[in-house]
Amino acid sequence: MGKKHNICMVSDFFYPNTGGVESHIYQLSQCLIERGHKVIVLTHAYSQRNGIRYLTNGLKVYYLPIGPFYNQCILPTLFTTLPIIRNIFIREQVTIVHGHSAFSALAHETMIHAKTMGLKSMFTDHSLFGFADASSIITNHILQISLADAHHVICVSHTSRENTVLRASLNPNNVSVIPNAVDSSMFTPDPSKRNLDKITIVVISRLVYRKGIDLLADIIPIICQRHSDVDFLIGGGGPKRVNLEEVREECQLHDRVTLLGPVDHDDVKSVLNQGDIFVNTSLTEAFCIAIVEAACCGLQVVSTHVGGVPEVLPADLILLAEPSVNSLLESLEEAIQRKREGTVLKAIDVHNRVKTFYTWQNVALRTEQIYHRVSQAESFTLSERIERYGNSNLLFYIFFSLVAILNFLLFNLLEIVFPRKDVDLVPSFVDGYVSNCDAEPVLKERLYDGPAKRTRSKQSGSTS
Incomplete structure (x- = not known):
């Protein structure tokens, strides 16, 4: 050594x-x-x-x-x-x-x-x-x-x-x-935690401006209006939580948008495994370890095409969108459609691929x-x-x-x-x-x- x-x-x-x-x-x-x-x-x-x-x-x-x-x-x-x-x-x-x-x-x-x-x-x-x-x-x-x-x-x-x-x-x-x-042993798929009657979109992020929370606040009511079987599960804390709470209140989405607050690192796996799609709306990102953790748990990943994000995962494991509401909506619609058609890759297969990409x-x-x-x-x-x-x-x-x-x-x-x-x-x-x-x-x-x-x-x- x-x-x-x-x-x-x-x-x-x-x-x-x-x-x-x-x-x-x-x-x-x-x-x-x-x-x-x-x-x-x-x-x-x-x-x-x-x-x-x-x-x-x-x-x-x-x-x-x-x-x-x-x-x-x-x-x-x-x-x-x-x-x-x-x-x-x-x-x-x-x-x-x-x-x-x-x-x-x-x-x-x-x-x-x-x-x-x-x-x-x-x-x-x-x-x-x-x-x-x-x-x-x-x-x-x-x-x-x-x-x-x-x-x-x-x-x-x-x-x-x-x-x-x-x-x-x-x-x-x-x-x-x-x-x-990413420690792949900590982020393993567990499909049994998912609600089979719903499509759950997960967001785990600091709720701050540079993480694109304003974009997320605009997207949530549109997706919920178009798809009655889609829910949002959001973890993280920050000043932009107020924006999400206002949207949830104005659109009466209390039963469809869950705000978990700050999530301990050892609980992230449990939250991810409740979802089908992971969304990253960052306006700037050097790497974004969160999308790797989500992919490791077998979720479809939708992310803004910013910074170093395109370098992180292969094209077949991520849907990239411009940091705009329309572009993110388009990518989310595609991910929802794939889920409904059953054309998504098996969670364990995705996990086995991702765990070889990055090791500590x-x-x-x-x-x-x-x-x-x-x-x-x-x-x-x-x-x-x-x-x-x-x-x-x-x-x-x-x-x-x-x-x-x-x-x-x-x-x-x-x-x-x-x-x-x-x-x-x-x-x-x-x-x-x-x-x-x-x-x-x-x-x-x-x-x-x-x-x-x-x-x-x-x-x-x-x-x-």
């Missing part, structure tokens, strides 16, 4: 929150542990969950005592997190810092600290952005600065790679494509090869980092150059006031855990959330 690494995965998005980024970090970490690497996860506190927790196979998670500020992300402070993150990096003897998601303020902030400490940093981008609106312009400038001195970048699709290279003005040779994966073991192996390459690269000096910022906007260049300088000075002050020789090191081994890649997250132990406080729990790591 070659050289072993001490890896820190960092993102605002992790369990008990659910989503593609959360699942990616967890599953990748489990497989890297199986391959002999030491992996810890850094995220912010979730409600009462803070301190140190251990998940399946000894995966150590630091829930920092920082609450989310907006949309599950912390308020960027740039400097206040340096003391605690420095302490964790020294204690855990971290050698590579791996940030996830362009939306994560904690990931970008931690990568800045890692570069200041001379550690190797890399980043996985899970999203697509535009170039015209104000939000995208600001985000792209920040990403350009954040990735200017990163040692490598991973994208989850070729479309995502092209998008990230353009947005962040990166050298394409420093950007690789490693797709998401393959993702971990390819990521490990990048870790080997990154570990051999030279760390950037402060002057080299500032020079790399030069390709950005002048205002951002000046601001982040000052941030890098002040961060460097603060780090050296901490080295004097709290010398690293006084920091207790954590032994680099995991005792008493059985390696099991692709396992569901299980909370093994909660350690010292406060003085003289030690409790044990066996609850799921994907629930509070």
Whole structure:
């Protein structure tokens, strides 16, 4: 297996929150542990969950005592997190810092600290952005600065790679494509859960604008009016839930449109297996792991033709539509017709095909090869980092150059006031855990959330 690494995965998005980024970090970490690497996860506190927790196979998670500020992300402070993150990096003897998601303020902030400490940093981008609106312009400038001195970048699709290279003005040779994966053993077909008298359309998504929930709200009453035997089963939470509730109320569809709210990851399979058709209405998508999970459960998949979605499944397993009401209606009508005629592929046959497409073991192996390459690269000096910022906007260049300088000075002050020789090191081994890649997250132990406080729990790591 070659050289072993001490890896820190960092993102605002992790369990008990659910989503593609959360699942990616967890599953990748489990497989890297199986391959002999030491992996810890850094995220912010979730409600009462803070301190140190251990998940399946000894995966150590630091829930920092920082609450989310907006949309599950912390308020960027740039400097206040340096003391605690420095302490964790020294204690855990971290050698590579791996940030996830362009939306994560904690990931970008931690990568800045890692570069200041001379550690190797890399980043996985899970999203697509535009170039015209104000939000995208600001985000792209920040990403350009954040990735200017990163040692490598991973994208989850070729479309995502092209998008990230353009947005962040990166050298394409420093950007690789490693797709998401799915644990096929967790997503197996169970036709017995389906209502044979109905055709059920399932949607599991964050109920936010970029997931196309406005399109879904327009589609639901039309489909329900045309087909009296078609129901909708919708899982997920978010601000756009109000739109769906208004449609359900106005059209009197309470018995045909079920809103489940947020769905725990270990319950997704049960929800999917109640459906016949899965719909993804996203306006932008780098990969969309949800459609792979749905196909793995044997559902027909209807999705918008956006981002990296066309790369994910073969043409005979997905119906693609433009992100418009008429196009989505046309594809849904075709899927409903196939169901009625009985011309859909058998669920178990679809499952057996999909489970060979993407595996976490393959993702971990390819990521490990990048870790080997990154570990051999030279760390950037402060002057080299500032020079790399030069390709950005002048205002951002000046601001982040000052941030890098002040961060460097603060780090050296901490080295004097709290010398690293006084920091207790954590032994680099995991005792008493059985390696099991692709396992569901299980909370093994909660350690010292406060003085003289030690409790044990066996609850799921994907629930509070």
